[in-house]
Amino acid sequence: MDCADILFVFPKAQHSHSNDKRRIVSKSIEKQLKRATLTDKIYCNVFFNYETDIEKRIALFAEEQVYTAVRELNKAIRRTHREMPLNGNQTQTVIDDYEKKMEKLESFFPSDKTDHYACHKLEVLLQRHSDVSAFSLNDGQMQIFTKEEKSVRCYIEEFLPKNMCPFTVRQWSSNPKISKCHLKQGSKVSRSNDHSQEYGTLGFFLRDNEGSLYFTTCAHVIQNNKEVYTDTVESAVGKSVMAPNVYADSITDGLDLSLIKVFKEKIEHCRYGLRDSTDRFVTGIVALANDSEMKNMKVYKWGAKTELTKGTYKGSIFVREGEEFKNRIHFIQNNPTNAEFAEEGDSGSLICFEATDSPQLSSKSAAFIFVGKCLSGKEFLPEEFKEKDLFAGLGYHVSNAFECKTRNLNPMLTPGNDNGSIQQGAGIQF
Template sequence: MALVIEPNPEFYTSILLTQKTLKACPVYQSRRAHIGEINHVTQKPRILLFKHGNRLSSDVKHCLFGYSTDIGYQKLTQKIVENRKQWACPFATVVLLRASGEHGSCRLSRYDFDVLEEVKKNFKDFKDITFVIKDTRHSVKYNSEDLNHLSEEIQFTLCGTNHSNNVYFSTFLFNDNQVSVRIGLRMHKSIQKDLFNIQKCFQNLVNEINNLYIMFNKARSKITKSLNEMILKGFQCHSLDPRKRKKYIERFGVKIEHFIRMGQGKQFNSLFTAVEVKRLTKKHISSIVYAKLKHGKKGINTKQTKLRARNRQSTVYTASSTNSFKTTCKVNLSTIEAEKAAKMIYTDLNNKAQEYQKKVGIFSSHLEDECANSTLHGVSIHELKILAYRHEKVSGFGYIDGKVCIYIKGSTEDDKKEVLTFFKRYVNTKEYDFKIEFSKKREITYFAKLENGSRINKFKTAGTGPKGYGTLGMFLEDNNGTYFFTTCAHVIEEHAEAYFPDDNTKIGENVFVCHPNTNNCIKHAQKMDLSLIRVCPDFDVECKLGLKSVHGNFIKGAIFKGDISEIFGRRLYKWGATEPYLQTGKCTGIEEDEFIHIQINTDNFAKPGDSGAIICAGRDDDTALAAFVLVGEEMSERKDEKTTYVVYKVADALEIVEHMTKAKKPCLCTKL
């Protein structure tokens, strides 16, 4: 049975960030009518699900979406399945199987073969399909070897004997939380062709707009002169009635619009809309006419016309009219007034053109970020990461400077050869630049320092002495309404107090720490550097809740709960305690080995004093996700190496706080 499911895009970080980033651009609405692929990319995503039966249980939804939710689905006819390549939306294909047999003797069920035959009928290539082995009373005990055996059986059923097993890294057990990550990345890859087409169209548009803007600037005197002549000779207002006067001006605005957008050989059509030209004409002509009428300037001619007897009944009289005469008015603009109006119209149009040029450039830069220009797309990195962690000797994984980095437990070259041989079973290692190294303790330069200008002081100081400071991360609130904030454990240690830098005022005290040297029984402790500070009651009202956006305002934020492979290639930003407080950049490398290591293409993205700062994914108020807590910088002996920052996930820190202390929730909404 083939089902199509339309999940909420917010279930998948890759799609969520892409769609919100594009929709937030000012030119999104105006350009989507001209470039169809924009609509394709921002449509609701689809999952094509092959499974036995047509029931979609809550546990299956949780597996596919990463959340428990009720969501509608529809059956697909054979015709729709065949036309899936024409789907104008992000999509992924998932095959749900239900193996039988115990650990060590597992096999596909007879229903699974029917499902795979259906897949075989509809696909020639299976590399983009995600296979999921649903739970049975046996499968919950399956390990990576069982998964390998089942993937080989899937490969054999679909492709026959003369093919290597290239579905292993796309096959997951049902309870694996990486299933929804892979689906989201597959969706993002499915729209790459559309994104590149949009980027190409916008690059052409950017070039066109830039050239038109240059032409419009060069034609300043010519256009202003022509506008002046049109206003001087063509504008006449024949009524003192505000409503009629408004209509006269609006009609004249249409003439100006035709002149600007059509009379110049249609060359400026792309710079302005008809509405903008008419609005600006109305704005400036109206202001001059109103001032003229108000102050009784020259150019207002009145005339009294004797009415015939039959028209006297319908005459509207004013204070200046008589029973047998009608007063008419004619407003002409002087040479100076016409010249002034022409200059103001041109100036505003020029500003509009410059603004549009900037907006198109912003959209183009957003597209550049969304297009996978790297050798590997996020889904390829995720495949290699999943494969790496399925070997028992692998302790870390990364993709830095175009190299696939594998960190292993062990001490001999045979250990490296063993892991490399494992990779060769499933991928062509010649396609990648592999680096297999022994896992080792890395040197970290912590971003807390001793000097003036701190945001959060480690200890109370007097006079002009040194002050150790870091950065306040985010606020939390418990069930009693007590506020807490986070920073790094090396900034505020266990049982230590936190002070304001300027006046040594105590603002809180530590109630919980988690770092590699303590709390080793806690999950994620080896990759944490967390300190939780209880805010002194006197300062509760001073807490500015919410997540700080890239624009500096406080917004309703959300927590990034995905995989680091979804951050690769994304825009990140950070507010720290050290100037410049705001820094933005693009993630160009990722690693996991105890802590998470990210590489960002901005020099001095973070500096000493920024420890504890929240690093967010996204470029605007609609896409901000609290992703990482900044710890420090990885020390490197090579000066030519790019800076790599040591971080840990906000979601992991919140999970620890939730389990080890009283229930607390992040305050990512501003105070009402």
């Protein structure tokens, strides 16, 4: 019996040793199925019923099945053409038209050959081992970062089905330090409209069900309950209603998000929509695609310091935050025209993907919010970019902004109020 594609889901554990309970369940299942000639280790297929990785695994499985079916069908059509030519009759015309449509559909599939479904099984195992500090999937190979290489290798050998996903193990000395612009110990902070002082960047606007308007920036830029000034309006435009305490230069101090509620009398100054790379405001979407599938796509951002910069997205590293892993370090290959993709003053910037007319990215897409540049940790860069101009920055998914305590928030990514001076990429004074 082949259990490679079977998921085993059971109720949430009643004690803190959740990984131990998963192992006990997987061993019990293996024992029961031993007579059925079990061909795969199943620990990576055992989940609690609340885990989001269940949905991801099912989605990747369905995606793999669709890709395989379409590619096999296209091969069969081409083979039929070679073996049974129909000499231009009406049936031939119909088949030709169908073939073109199927080839168009296949052209939207990712060009890389990475088996994301198989690699997800390794990803699940890595999230369950306390000695794994971070991991990243690059060009079909998983890079695993740890301080205990021997322990992690033995663990993978025990629980990962053979030849499932190629991987390398690399040393992780500590989390790289982050340059968070500008609030850190010793920084001078001005809470006036003197815009020669330190500043961050407005990310994007949101509205709640009651009609209140908000925008995002970083918590280390605007702390909770602090008023906010911009360089286009003389008086304060809003006040932070949510911002965690993030004072250290570490990656894992929580979500560096400050939610600013715009004063009612200042709403008329706000300009909505997604700002594209030609400085137009267009309708955009929030990108939810798998990061590894976005590799090599074109990105851009509008920042208060460097304004428009462009680059190519090269993937991310998932870093341990408590019991979870979050993709916090993102790699962007700088455009030759940029001095650097982002600098101090750009914290809070929205990092966007260019539209590709594909099902994945049918329009401009807001993907990440930039927090700060990695000051250390070149050893964590993908091997192929160690000698190249690669920007490594801390960031988080735009979708994380909707998970804060202010409920029912919706992004304002449709153009409106063309005369608004407070807009995506505007400078924020604190």
